[in-house]
Amino acid sequence: RLPLAPMSGANLEKLQAAMRKMSLI
Known part of the structure; x- marks a missing residue:
């Protein structure tokens, strides 16, 4: 996971x- 801002x-x-x-595909 990328360090995203809160x-x-x-x-x-x-x-x-x-x-x-993407999962549905």
């Missing part, structure tokens, strides 16, 4: 969503 919570959600999409 304020990048929304970014983390977007990243997780992308991972989910």
Whole structure:
């Protein structure tokens, strides 16, 4: 995992969503 800032919570959600999409594929 990369050291992300605590304020990048929304970014983390977007990243997780992308991972989910990749998993569905």
